[in-house]
Amino acid sequence: MIHPISIKLPSGTIYKKLDHYKVKPDQRTKRFNFRVRWVAPDPAIFPLSTLNGEPDTTFAYFYERWQWFACDVLAMSKYNKYFWDLDRPQKNFIVSAFTAICGSDKVLHNNQGVDRYNNYPKGEFVLDDGTPKGDDPKQESLRFALEDVYSAEAPRINSKGRKMVNLLSYYYNEAPPKLTPRLLEDPRIAELIIINQDGTFQQFPQLTEDPNSPVIVRFPIITRGFDYSWYPHDEMDFIS
Amino acid sequence: MRINMTNRVTIVWSDGASVRSAPNINGTKLATLPKDTSYITESNVVNDTTEPTNPDKKWIAYGNGYIATRYPSSSGNPVRATVEIVGQTPPDSKPEFMDVIFDDGSTVKYKRIDDPSN
Numbered sequence: 001m002i003h004p005i006s007i008k009l010p011s012g013t014i015y016k017k018l019d020h021y022k023v024k025p026d027q028r029t030k031r032f033n034f035r036v037r038w039v040a041p042d043p044a045i046f047p048l049s050t051l052n053g054e055p056d057t058t059f060a061y062f063y064e065r066w067q068w069f070a071c072d073v074l075a076m077s078k079y080n081k082y083f084w085d086l087d088r089p090q091k092n093f094i095v096s097a098f099t100a101i102c103g104s105d106k107v108l109h110n111n112q113g114v115d116r117y118n119n120y121p122k123g124e125f126v127l128d129d130g131t132p133k134g135d136d137p138k139q140e141s142l143r144f145a146l147e148d149v150y151s152a153e154a155p156r157i158n159s160k161g162r163k164m165v166n167l168l169s170y171y172y173n174e175a176p177p178k179l180t181p182r183l184l185e186d187p188r189i190a191e192l193i194i195i196n197q198d199g200t201f202q203q204f205p206q207l208t209e210d211p212n213s214p215v216i217v218r219f220p221i222i223t224r225g226f227d228y229s230w231y232p233h234d235e236m237d238f239i240s
Numbered sequence: 241m242r243i244n245m246t247n248r249v250t251i252v253w254s255d256g257a258s259v260r261s262a263p264n265i266n267g268t269k270l271a272t273l274p275k276d277t278s279y280i281t282e283s284n285v286v287n288d289t290t291e292p293t294n295p296d297k298k299w300i301a302y303g304n305g306y307i308a309t310r311y312p313s314s315s316g317n318p319v320r321a322t323v324e325i326v327g328q329t330p331p332d333s334k335p336e337f338m339d340v341i342f343d344d345g346s347t348v349k350y351k352r353i354d355d356p357s358n
Contacts, residue, residue: 015340
């Protein structure tokens with residue numbers, strides 16, 4: 001079926017179709033020489049870059065407002081509720097999962113996580129030795145294998161002749177979106193995936209209590225902005 | 241074409257529907273809803289988390305859990321609950337993104353084009 005490029009609602013508001021891609025896994029990308037990465041099992045991440053392919057080494061601040069928003073995303077994934085509507089044990093579970101996902105030893109917050117920097121949901125602003133953490137954590141600009149990603153822009157050819165796509169993400173210096181019951185449908189929220197050595201995949205485990213009943217971990221993708229949200233066109237499958 | 245629906249879910253399976261903690265058969269059973277139970281939700285049908293590509297394994301949110309709308313049965317009819325659209329998000333709410341569901345079942349995401357004259 002051919003989907004319309006734009007839709008005009010009776011109110012006059014116009015909506016434009018997003019390009020939908022799926023990120024290719026290791027074994028289908030030149031980046032990993034068409035093999036599963038040697039450190040697998042490992043989070044199946046791929047960095048975003050500038051249009052010309054330079055990596056973003058500065059990262060995006062993971063401010064207080066984004067930390068609460070991430071907790072809402074996790075709470076909605078696990079309990080189908082907003083964080084502040086949870087009871088105390090549920091809140092504790094989400095804060096514990098948040099702290100685990102956002103640790104410095106985890107890929108999303110590569111050495112700049114909530115254990116070293118301010119953890120607002122946990123209310124932890126000092127290190128074990130009593131020294132104030134003093135700053136907010138940062139989040140690396142990543143996308144996950146098999147992730148559904150979206151672009152509102154036409155692809156561009158960079159100076160090296162490679163076709164690049166600007167993928168939608170949250171920008172750290174903006175406000176999080178208004179919470180709605182459809183929070184998890186936001187195209188800037190990722191499902192966090194691990195790749196195994198045999199090329200199969202599994203979900204991040206932090207929200208799963210019963211292995212027979214896995215809970216998908218979804219998390220907001222936050223970048224430094226439009227200029228740092230590019231990804232090679234040939235490392236994705238175009239869906240629609 | 242459907243946009244930002246409110247759905248009415250009605251259980252049609254003779255034995256009712258189990259509310260499970262996650263959208264799969266292994267999810268902890270939280271409650272049972274009898275046949276003909278009907279409720280309103282702003283959630284959409286979601287895939288089974290253990291078999292996400294199986295078209296006959298679909299779930300929809302109920303409270304803190306999920307009930308099956310389609311699940312294979314010995315009779316061959318997988319329909320456990322019907323999902324009927326009863327409303328749409330008010331047009332003046334202008335969400336930044338919206339899902340549009342087309343007649344062939346495909347779901348496509350759209351982004352609002354900000355127009356200063358709006």
